Amino acid sequence: MSTTIRAGTPASTGGAVRGGPVGAWTSRLLAFNVVAESLIVVTGGVVRLTGSGLGCPTWPQCVPGSYVPVVEQEEGFHKYIEFGNRTLTGFVGLVALAALVAVLRARRPDLLRWVAPLLLGILAQALIGGIVVHTDLAPVTVVLHFLVSAVLVAVSTALWMRAREAPGPRRSAVRAEVRHLARFTALVAAVVIVLGTLVTGSGPHSGDADSPSRLPLDPRTVSWLHADVVMAFCGLVIGCVVALRLAGAGRAAQRRGVELLVVTLAQGTIGYVQYFTGLPEVLVAAHMAGACVLVVAVTRLLLALTEPVAAAPRPPAATVS
Template structure:
């Protein structure tokens, strides 16, 4: 008599992962925490520059040639710069927790892991770019790249958060192709506004250190180019509201309304800071606003498609009932 064939026992790592399942609710909270943490590191990084602490730690990866940490002789600027470096580890820990949670989540959703890993590896990449900003004595072009890289990491973290909320199904367009093209055009316009905004910052007074050079662009001219881009972006965003309303895409319409509101608030801060000679507090608020505009734009882009659960397949064909013979 043959013995029944037993299926091979799962590997030890798989057994360990199976013992600590992570719910979808916890996974969403961790992904949201990752978004908040990455926005926070942008704001604190801006505080480093706005307090002229960009070279508080004059080298990288050490804080000084002899120490990895700030010393009392370095004063408040060293403490601010070193504190921002420490926050990078906190953001990385949250990203690592998200990756682990994705691995522990059941049922396994393969589309989540690449996004979680992208966010995790984006953080050390950010740290390396930050190191180049220090080694280049706060070159304004490298500083701008540092900010834009943060925007990419935030976008990946947002995509992960939304992907967790959506069912595991193919994305289906909910608006016509011309409106999806208009949404993409608006997204590109928002990206262009962010890029030109870094040029404006690189031409202004907040260099991060008194000895740091500027990018050589005329501040008034490049600020006008940035303002023109903002006007174009707001115009396109308003057009999205009416276009989505015309086709009955209510969710997309609401997302576009939020986008316009955030853009108007960001534009107001921008104009006030320009005419008040760029006070540090408003410049910091403007950096936070840039992150919010990005998130609002991504929300609009995401709302043009939906992931709908696939219909359940029939388990078995039900035989047709035989007709009941008529009685005389």
């Protein structure tokens, strides 16, 4: 069923819409939640790059009988790196709970559609982390661990951006053709990220310093495939920027298209430099951080494809299904 909404139509026809754009404090909290979700990806990368994946060889305890590292452990400094990442997971969970409280206090029940999967995803991440440890860093579980984090970064971004807007009906902010192009570009971005995890999983940074475990793939072939898809993605992003401009999309959508292009070019540059310099740990970590920024940028563009009905008057009718 679709609803046709014209400029000047009240934002709600079924009663008063509770709440409004959240306050500055709540907006900052939700933005910090995005940073926290991204930070745990980076610290997880540090665990992998330093070979500290089994620094705490058991889960949920670090070692049998203790939830924290003990002096007698054989894992050396690796135990502190792995324990630090586990501790950050708990902190991220607390931030998400704070976000839930802030959303409820702001009287924005519509935002629960983003908070709920965020909380469930963090719980799932903790359980997946346990599986990673108990399977001795099986590459498939490590890949899943990262991909779930990428989804949580996207969900956190959606929560942050939607909280800054008024609740209620929305309408398309761009032409249908541009919307389809942007969504297809986002799909290719997902393929790029998945292939990136396969590159890492088949490369030298396996996560365990003593017993490397890698995907049974040729690193060079996977890297070339990843690079090819990245090139296609760059072309699509440029196409989005041009299409948004020519179709007269709103300034927010055009700006986010340019943001995505800048992030894509920066991330691509880091990727090529790290490949041709032998995958130095610092650049690999920067590339993982860039992947989070890319997810944020793609999500922001997708969210800009629609706008609240009351955001600005538009003469033509728009239909939102």
